[in-house]
Amino acid sequence: MRYMASYDLMETIRNTNQWLGASTLAMASYPAFSMFPNPAMQWMSAWGEVTERTFSRMVVKPDWNIPPFVGASGTDRMVTEEIEIKGEFGDLLHFRVQGRTEKRRKVLLVAPMSGHYATLLRSTVISLLPDCDLYITDWHNARDIPVSAGKFDIEDYTMHLVDYMRHLGSDLHVIAVCQPAPLTLAATAYLAEEDPDAQPSTLTLIGGPIDPSAAPTEVTDFGHSVTMGQLEQFMIQRVGFKYAGVGRKVYPGLLQLSSFISMNADTHKDAFMGQIQRVAQGEAHEHDKHNKFYDEYLAVMDMPAEFYLSTVDRIFKNGEIAANEFVVNGKKVDMGKITTVAVMTVEGSKDDISAPGQCIAALDLCSNVPDDQKASHVEDGAGHYGIFAGKSWRTNIRPLVLDFIDDHEARVPPAFRQKEIAKGKAAKKKQSTA
Incomplete structure (x- = not known):
């Protein structure tokens, strides 16, 4: 094929x-x-x-269509997308809120490269914008990338995240959703050894396959039931003549x-x-x-063949992240080098893609992060989509993530802290009833 x-x-x-x-x-x-x-x-x-x-x-990239929201002053805040860093395989996108002058948490949302565009996280973006200065990884459709741009595998993906984190600075908070969670963890570990000052303040991993073997699902079973030769033979094709990436090997x-x-x-x-x-x-x-x-x-994108194949081979079959044996550019990445980044994991009890147990494995890998800088949450009754975009995310998980960010970032003004806001409301209520 x-x-x-x-x-x-x-x-x-x-x-x-x-x-x-x-x-x-x-x-x-x-x-x-x-x-x-x-x-x-x-x-x-x-x-x-x-x-x-x-x-x-099926061949159209959805628009972001981010609606305006009401700011603290009661006025509408319009949102526009701006390319912060442009690249062949993806852009670092910034959601600029017009008229905003107050400081907000600087957050990098790492979107999956797993068949859908980053717009799959639109509702996640909308929920975070009122409280965060938000950036997102906007991966490109491989069919539109010329062969001359070269390859793009999981090591290239990891180094893109390293570059984004360096660019955004140490007051950054990273939230990785699903598939990129293990590579985001690896990028943080890479910085911990190579450029400690560029590490983010916090790292939140949501429903990601850090250790796929910890809780097998149909996804992990499939990865072990086929050989790499079978995958390449039946899943990989070359882009046709209609697109700029003609001749590039992709998982369509x-x-x-x-x-x-x-x-x-x-x-x-x-x-x-x-x-x-x-x-x-x-x-x-x-x-x-x-x-x-x-x-x-239905809006799907082609995935670079080398990225898909290396993900299956190195993350699912060989478990390089889970075994702390991941290598980037010939250098072994040691998760134990992470010591100052607070790490949180989020899982859904009914997640049938990254089952509970796969993501929390990150906390054991980060063996030198103090226990008081680690947190985990399992959302009861939530499936895979619900833990980052559904009702469970909006009502339960999002406030917990923002609280975690605030608890481990001294530079966030107290007025933005979710817990402080709740305490303030409770105090006012108590005074009004006194």
Whole structure:
């Protein structure tokens, strides 16, 4: 499958389905048919509308669309995205809040390179913006990166994080979500030995596979059930002629999406049948629950082949991070070198991707971090998505993370501390009732 023909065949199928949807919608919406009302035409139009939207979203990067929020002064704060550091494989993106003059926690949100764009963390970004000066890793779609840009594996990813941390300074707080958690830990350890003054103040790891063998899941079982040769043969293709990355070896986004959907095929089938019915009955709208979810879920990106293969081989199969044997640019990275960075782990009790036990392993690896600078939290009833973007994140985990940041950053003004705010409110309430 490592040929452009395979890649172009998948794109042809996608493009054909998009065209069929658009054509059916146009035909069923022909004004002359309205002279003789027929429910079949409504259903054809609905099928065409949903089909066209579905297959067109697969090759479009979603916009951030960050809404304004009300600042402390009661005025709306507009948010714009600015590229802080531009790169071939990804950018360091800064969310600038217009009109903000007060100091806020400086936070780097490390997004996964796992098939979806960084916009998957949009709700996480929105929840953090009122309290944080926020940066995020915005990885590029490998299909758009020329072969001349070279390779990009997990060592390159790690060094990108090292560069970002150095750039942002030691008053930084890093939050890594899911897949990049082990590499973010490795980047922090690299800085601890090579450039201690550039280490972040705190490191929060959310649902990441630090030690995949600690709590096996379908993801870890798959990694051990196939050989690297099988993965390369059946998962890797070369980008077709339509894109700038023509000839680059990738794990295609469309192939990843087919795997995602096959895991819960019946659920997705029911969701799309229900949406077609709602469109036919005039009950659907542009920003309804279905479109909001699938516009993001279906927007997939190609992953560099060397990054995907090295992740499976070195993180899941060989467990280099878990064994503290990870090597970057020929240099062994020792997690025990981390001594001054406060480390927190967050897991969900119902996480079926990075099960409880995989992420908390980071605390044992950071053997020289004092116990009073370590913290862990397992969110009861939360799945993988919920621990960084759902209700559990908003109501329980986010306040805990901000408190952890404040507890280990002396430079954060007390007025920003969540615990101090809560104490202040309680004191005022007590005074008013006295």
